[in-house]
Amino acid sequence: MTEQHPMAVSPGGVGVPPALAVSTVIFSLMASDSTGRMALHIPLVRRIREPYRGLWALPGGPLGADEDLSEAARRHLLDTTALSPTYLEQLYAFGARGRSLAERVVSIVYWALVSRSNAVEGPANALVQGDPNVCWFDADDLPPLAFDHGTIVDYALWRLRTKMEYSRIAGAFIGSTFTLSQLREVHEAVLGRELDPANFRRMVESSDAVVPTGEYLTGTKHRPPRLYRYNSAIDPDPSPLARA
Amino acid sequence: MTEQHPMAVSPGGVGVPPALAVSTVIFSLMASDSTGRMALHIPLVRRIREPYRGLWALPGGPLGADEDLSEAARRHLLDTTALSPTYLEQLYAFGARGRSLAERVVSIVYWALVSRSNAVEGPANALVQGDPNVCWFDADDLPPLAFDHGTIVDYALWRLRTKMEYSRIAGAFIGSTFTLSQLREVHEAVLGRELDPANFRRMVESSDAVVPTGEYLTGTKHRPPRLYRYNSAIDPDPSPLARA
DNA sequence: TCAAAAGTGTTGCAGCTACACCCATGC
DNA sequence: GCATGGGTGTAGCTGCAACACTTTTGA
Numbered sequence: 001m002t003e004q005h006p007m008a009v010s011p012g013g014v015g016v017p018p019a020l021a022v023s024t025v026i027f028s029l030m031a032s033d034s035t036g037r038m039a040l041h042i043p044l045v046r047r048i049r050e051p052y053r054g055l056w057a058l059p060g061g062p063l064g065a066d067e068d069l070s071e072a073a074r075r076h077l078l079d080t081t082a083l084s085p086t087y088l089e090q091l092y093a094f095g096a097r098g099r100s101l102a103e104r105v106v107s108i109v110y111w112a113l114v115s116r117s118n119a120v121e122g123p124a125n126a127l128v129q130g131d132p133n134v135c136w137f138d139a140d141d142l143p144p145l146a147f148d149h150g151t152i153v154d155y156a157l158w159r160l161r162t163k164m165e166y167s168r169i170a171g172a173f174i175g176s177t178f179t180l181s182q183l184r185e186v187h188e189a190v191l192g193r194e195l196d197p198a199n200f201r202r203m204v205e206s207s208d209a210v211v212p213t214g215e216y217l218t219g220t221k222h223r224p225p226r227l228y229r230y231n232s233a234i235d236p237d238p239s240p241l242a243r244a
Numbered sequence: 245m246t247e248q249h250p251m252a253v254s255p256g257g258v259g260v261p262p263a264l265a266v267s268t269v270i271f272s273l274m275a276s277d278s279t280g281r282m283a284l285h286i287p288l289v290r291r292i293r294e295p296y297r298g299l300w301a302l303p304g305g306p307l308g309a310d311e312d313l314s315e316a317a318r319r320h321l322l323d324t325t326a327l328s329p330t331y332l333e334q335l336y337a338f339g340a341r342g343r344s345l346a347e348r349v350v351s352i353v354y355w356a357l358v359s360r361s362n363a364v365e366g367p368a369n370a371l372v373q374g375d376p377n378v379c380w381f382d383a384d385d386l387p388p389l390a391f392d393h394g395t396i397v398d399y400a401l402w403r404l405r406t407k408m409e410y411s412r413i414a415g416a417f418i419g420s421t422f423t424l425s426q427l428r429e430v431h432e433a434v435l436g437r438e439l440d441p442a443n444f445r446r447m448v449e450s451s452d453a454v455v456p457t458g459e460y461l462t463g464t465k466h467r468p469p470r471l472y473r474y475n476s477a478i479d480p481d482p483s484p485l486a487r488a
Numbered sequence: 489t490c491a492a493a494a495g496t497g498t499t500g501c502a503g504c505t506a507c508a509c510c511c512a513t514g515c
Numbered sequence: 516g517c518a519t520g521g522g523t524g525t526a527g528c529t530g531c532a533a534c535a536c537t538t539t540t541g542a
Contacts, residue, residue: 016309017263017264017306017307017309018264018307018309019261020261020262020264020350062261063261063262063339063350065260065261065262065348066341067341068339068340068341069337069339069340069350090336090337092334092485093313093334093337093352095307095312095313095352096312096313097310097311097312104309106264106307106313106352108337108339108350108352151485154484155483155484155485158483158484179494180494180495181493181494196532196533196534197493197494197495198495198496198497198532198533198534199531199532199533201494201495201496202496202531203530203531206530218540220492220493220494220540220541221491221492221493221540221541221542222491222492222493222494222539222540222541223492223493223494223495223538223539223540223541224494224539224540225493225494225495226494226495239399239402240398240399240402241336241395241399423521424521424522425520425521440505440506440507441520441521441522442505442506442507442522442523442524443504443505443506445521445522445523446504446523447503447504450503462513464513464514464519464520464521465513465514465515465518465519465520466512466513466514466518466519466520466521467511467512467513467514467519467520467521467522468512468513468521469520469521469522470521470522
């Protein structure tokens with residue numbers, strides 16, 4: 001057995017210490033090219049150096065020496081999409097030996113949601129048109145990815161869909177006020193199945209997650225729906241880390 | 245904005261890169277000193293060097309250059325308690341700037357369960373008697389801990405108690421065969437409240453998590469209870485990472 | 489007046505809780 | 516027998532799914 005005292009690190013010991021990187025799976029809802037329906041999309045960057053040169057990969061990079069983990073995730077997100085996340089959470093630390101063909105890398109991966117209005121109308125559009133090495137992909141129709149990023153995206157998708165059912169993260173995809181139909185469409189797009197409007201309404205209202213603004217959305221060709229806003233008195237994440 | 249290409253690391257760049265450590269929150273069920281009832285306990289090690297010298301801390305240490313993250317967690321667990329975990333799962337990566345008073349450290353923390361029979365009858369006992377710098381503590385009555393380890397333990401406790409309600413990790417605390425009363429006692433000790441025996445039985449049986457062995461436990465002063473074993477056909481963790 | 493979505497009411501099923509009750513063993 | 520936990524039965528509550536129905540707007 002080697003060294004046992006906690007927090008003692010031997011940078012020049014046997015072998016070079018594993019490098020540390022932070023990557024982020026960024027989700028946004030956009031109309032799908034194929035079906036035209038709303039679907040989950042994630043931005044990927046094309047690798048311009050070995051290993052896995054030419055393959056698509058998650059945005060990410062090294063952790064700054066004076067930077068919190070989530071700050072690094074935010075920074076790479078901004079570099080890639082010119083957006084700020086409306087939700088950001090740590091996903092997992094991936095560090096298996098064989099996961100990079102080159103040097104040993106431990107990646108701490110975050111997942112983020114960006115709101116649809118930001119992604120479509122914001123500067124991201126310029127980015128999508130401009131840089132050929134960054135592109136949004138349908139999350140359920142991805143090309144082969146570098147490293148173990150395919151596994152990572154699968155896991156992030158599972159976490160997003162699981163968390164959707166007991167949390168209020170759906171609001172992170174839309175603006176500050178919304179109709180219950182819009183909120184339901186977000187749920188439907190993420191979960192990939194239709195939901196009963198009546199039951200969805202009752203479910204959301206009884207959860208206290210949402211409060212009516214008193215305003216109505218006009219301009220539709222039918223009865224104007226009430227506008228809602230998220231109830232800021234309720235914290236979206238039951239985890240104690242969210243408060244720590 | 246700094247470097248943006250993924251996986252590129254600058255070891256000699258601005259500032260020294262953060263060190264990487266692996267720590268583990270180890271849970272076992274033992275009779276509490278104060279009440280005599282079964283309660284969650286975790287082993288801590290006393291720090292023998294700065295920072296936080298003299299305080300208790302989670303077992304852990306640096307990641308070996310050729311070692312998977314979970315292997316490192318297992319190794320530190322074995323070094324500290326001479327035990328092998330019956331359950332091991334990654335908890336979270338802690339990397340805030342100020343969390344260590346000394347050099348910047350990113351800790352990838354695991355949580356583990358060890359079975360009661362192992363912990364009480366195994367070589368761990370020798371360890372508890374022998375090394376004054378390692379000791380089991382009641383998880384709900386801990387001394388002040390080094391670093392942010394108090395926060396970490398709180399989070400691990402929350403995860404354990406939350407996961408207990410929808411998963412079958414309770415079996416990791418007991419032997420390969422058990423009565424439903426023993427399983428219920430584990431749940432009660434972890435959750436800290438009593439459960440209805442009749443409803444607990446139905447809940448467990450209907451989940452298919454457990455199968456009767458056909459044997460009965462004798463030597464009690466009442467009707468001999470059936471012995472059960474966990475159904476190995478059902479995987480304990482719904483996460484896709486458990487299969488990857 | 490009609491189409492379309494907003495919003496409400498109602499019924500039935502499934503799962504859980506509480507608690508009454510019988511069963512099998514040691515003493 | 517009696518005490519003790521093992522094990523079963525059951526009534527009531529709650530929450531959710533399904534779906535019928537009414538309301539309010541634009542065209």
